[in-house]
Amino acid sequence: MKKYIVFIGLLLGLAMILGGCATGMMASSWPGVTADANNAYIAGGPYVYAVNLQTGAQVWRFPEKASVANPFFATPVLTSDGQLIVGGFDKKLYSLNPLTGQSTWQFTDARDRWIGGALVADGMIYAPNADYKLYALNLQGKLQWSFEADQAIWGTPISDGTNIYFGTLGRRVYAVNAQTGKQAWVQKVDGAVLGLPALGADHTLYVGSYGGTVYAMNTADGGTRWSAAASSWIWSGPVLDGSELYFGDAKGSFYAHPLTSTGQPWNQQLNGAIVGSPLVSADSIVVGTEAGNVYFMDRTGQNLHSVTVSGKVYATPVAAGSLVLVAPTDGDAILVALDQNGTIKWSFIPPK
Amino acid sequence: MWETIIVSPFTNALLMIYKLIGGNFGIAIILFTILIRLITHPLMVSQIKGSSKMQEMQSSKEWQDIQKKYKGDKEKLAQEQMKFYKEIGYNPLSSCLPSIIQIPIIFGLYQSIMRALAASPMQLLTLTRTVYPFFHIADIVPLNSKFLWMNLSQPERIYMFGVGIPLLALIVAITTYVQSKVTIPATANPNAQGAMMSKMMVLYMPLLLGYFALTFASGLSVYFIIGNLLGIAQYALVGKVNWAALLPGKKPAQALSARKK
Numbered sequence: 001m002k003k004y005i006v007f008i009g010l011l012l013g014l015a016m017i018l019g020g021c022a023t024g025m026m027a028s029s030w031p032g033v034t035a036d037a038n039n040a041y042i043a044g045g046p047y048v049y050a051v052n053l054q055t056g057a058q059v060w061r062f063p064e065k066a067s068v069a070n071p072f073f074a075t076p077v078l079t080s081d082g083q084l085i086v087g088g089f090d091k092k093l094y095s096l097n098p099l100t101g102q103s104t105w106q107f108t109d110a111r112d113r114w115i116g117g118a119l120v121a122d123g124m125i126y127a128p129n130a131d132y133k134l135y136a137l138n139l140q141g142k143l144q145w146s147f148e149a150d151q152a153i154w155g156t157p158i159s160d161g162t163n164i165y166f167g168t169l170g171r172r173v174y175a176v177n178a179q180t181g182k183q184a185w186v187q188k189v190d191g192a193v194l195g196l197p198a199l200g201a202d203h204t205l206y207v208g209s210y211g212g213t214v215y216a217m218n219t220a221d222g223g224t225r226w227s228a229a230a231s232s233w234i235w236s237g238p239v240l241d242g243s244e245l246y247f248g249d250a251k252g253s254f255y256a257h258p259l260t261s262t263g264q265p266w267n268q269q270l271n272g273a274i275v276g277s278p279l280v281s282a283d284s285i286v287v288g289t290e291a292g293n294v295y296f297m298d299r300t301g302q303n304l305h306s307v308t309v310s311g312k313v314y315a316t317p318v319a320a321g322s323l324v325l326v327a328p329t330d331g332d333a334i335l336v337a338l339d340q341n342g343t344i345k346w347s348f349i350p351p352k
Numbered sequence: 353m354w355e356t357i358i359v360s361p362f363t364n365a366l367l368m369i370y371k372l373i374g375g376n377f378g379i380a381i382i383l384f385t386i387l388i389r390l391i392t393h394p395l396m397v398s399q400i401k402g403s404s405k406m407q408e409m410q411s412s413k414e415w416q417d418i419q420k421k422y423k424g425d426k427e428k429l430a431q432e433q434m435k436f437y438k439e440i441g442y443n444p445l446s447s448c449l450p451s452i453i454q455i456p457i458i459f460g461l462y463q464s465i466m467r468a469l470a471a472s473p474m475q476l477l478t479l480t481r482t483v484y485p486f487f488h489i490a491d492i493v494p495l496n497s498k499f500l501w502m503n504l505s506q507p508e509r510i511y512m513f514g515v516g517i518p519l520l521a522l523i524v525a526i527t528t529y530v531q532s533k534v535t536i537p538a539t540a541n542p543n544a545q546g547a548m549m550s551k552m553m554v555l556y557m558p559l560l561l562g563y564f565a566l567t568f569a570s571g572l573s574v575y576f577i578i579g580n581l582l583g584i585a586q587y588a589l590v591g592k593v594n595w596a597a598l599l600p601g602k603k604p605a606q607a608l609s610a611r612k613k
Contacts, residue, residue: 028474073473089472112506115473130471151494154473169494191490194473211490233480233489250480275477314477329474 167193
């Protein structure tokens with residue numbers, strides 16, 4: 001009998017080790033954050049949390065019972081009619097009440113994980129899924145159309161009112177009609193496109209690629225207006241602010257690329273890979289690095305101040321009133337609020 | 353250490369094969385499994401021979417006498433067993449060591465498959481840091497994870513009338529059962545310790561691997577199925593496949609005598 005128990009124990013141990021490997025890998029991404037006037041909302045692993053911006057205390061968390069194998073990492077998005085839209089690794093897209101965390105509807109047609117956050121525009125939800133599809137839903141969660149791309153879509157799309165633009169892991173950028181879901185154009189680039197594109201007023205779409213190139217594309221046909229090479233791969237999309245385009249790469253180089261002939265390009269070498277997009281505000285440019293540093297720079301690239309947080313900063317920093325929210329990975333806290341001087345105001349460590 | 357010696361070389365070898373064959377990850381897993389089996393074949397042969405010798409030894413009169421004589425004294429029994437091993441020139445590690453060596457290979461291969469598939473952002477980030485400098489990561493990502501009807505990065509299901517049927521998990525369980533059944537040496541003494549363990553292996557291993565196939569990425573299931581088939585082939589090469597064990601109603605001892613005829 002003892003031998004049976006030992007044998008079964010060994011098999012269970014093997015199952016747990018393999019299971020542990022798998023679960024660990026399945027749950028591997030970094031938090032997505034958004035905020036309104038009162039709360040920050042963070043998709044931070046097994047739960048989606050609402051955190052009070054004044055105190056850093058938890059307001060609610062969703063779901064009631066967490067599943068380690070099915071976490072939430074896609075950036076939540078708020079709708080104009082008071083919904084919080086967030087997708088999980090459980091293949092479901094949820095509408096939550098931002099005040100209570102109660103689910104109002106679920107969209108369950110997708111066949112894979114929700115890695116990228118949804119776009120809410122013109123009374124519609126455009127949600128990208130790893131099953132290669134972009135789903136267009138109305139605000140009641142009813143499917144209006146879906147578009148199948150060549151590969152998984154990890155990045156949040158962007159809209160100019162006519163088309164929805166997004167990149168895929170298959171090294172392609174798509175424009176899809178926002179009303180009908182019909183493809184307007186598709187263009188090949190030199191690497192996977194994982195981040196949110198940026199749109200210029202002059203009908204230019206800016207995307208960063210895993211091949212280490214930033215492309216400026218004509219929104220009418222996807223033709224390349226110009227491209228610029230970085231020193232390594234680019235994960236998140238570039239951010240456009242006036243006539244400057246800002247982006248970082250895996251070697252820690254942070255670039256300002258002027259879109260006018262009078263602007264001065266510059267780049268700053270930071271101390272770790274830059275995975276998230278920068279947060280560009282009137283006062284500063286905020287960039288997080290894999291080394292756990294958060295840099296505050298001015299428009300000329302001068303370092304105003306920096307702060308080190310516990311963990312790796314992969315997620316894009318988010319503005320919430322006067323606060324800058326940073327969501328570290330593998331750190332003590334999953335959300336840290338900084339003021340404009342880089343002082344930590346509070347840290348949110350999820351309760352057990 | 354684990355990363356440098358096992359996971360990183362395995363992942364790069366998988367990617368190398370993937371590139372060489374023109375971008376089919378399913379075929380890459382199959383070829384890599386064959387490669388690993390070829391490399392570890394001498395160990396496997398040593399294990400097969402060791403197991404056979406163990407079976408012969410446990411059937412011998414001298415061994416049975418020792419068991420009876422020192423039944424109540426475990427310490428003395430162990431000493432006498434070791435003495436007996438020395439006398440006949442048998443190394444007890446020769447049957448289990450090759451199996452033990454294969455365990456890290458299985459874990460490493462599993463991690464490599466999952467890493468190469470890069471089905472989530474952190475996996476892609478890790479893969480980027482794992483690939484050797486001669487690979488250009490932008491050319492590799494994304495891996496073509498579609499193979500036959502499967503997405504290798506997801507657990508496999510065939511949908512019929514809205515119900516997901518885990519076909520691959522069933523094939524994994526069946527091939528594991530067949531492999532266990534035909535490769536476990538027949539014994540004259542079904543109550544011997546080894547025979548009892550073998551019975552448990554035949555019963556539980558298909559369930560365990562079937563559960564893995566049901567739950568984890570189907571790339572792992574492809575590895576299990578090919579590994580099982582190659583395992584049977586390796587036993588067949590050294591003439592140790594006991595097909596008679598698959599026949600209903602055949603007890604191991606009967607199967608043994610059927611094979612001897």
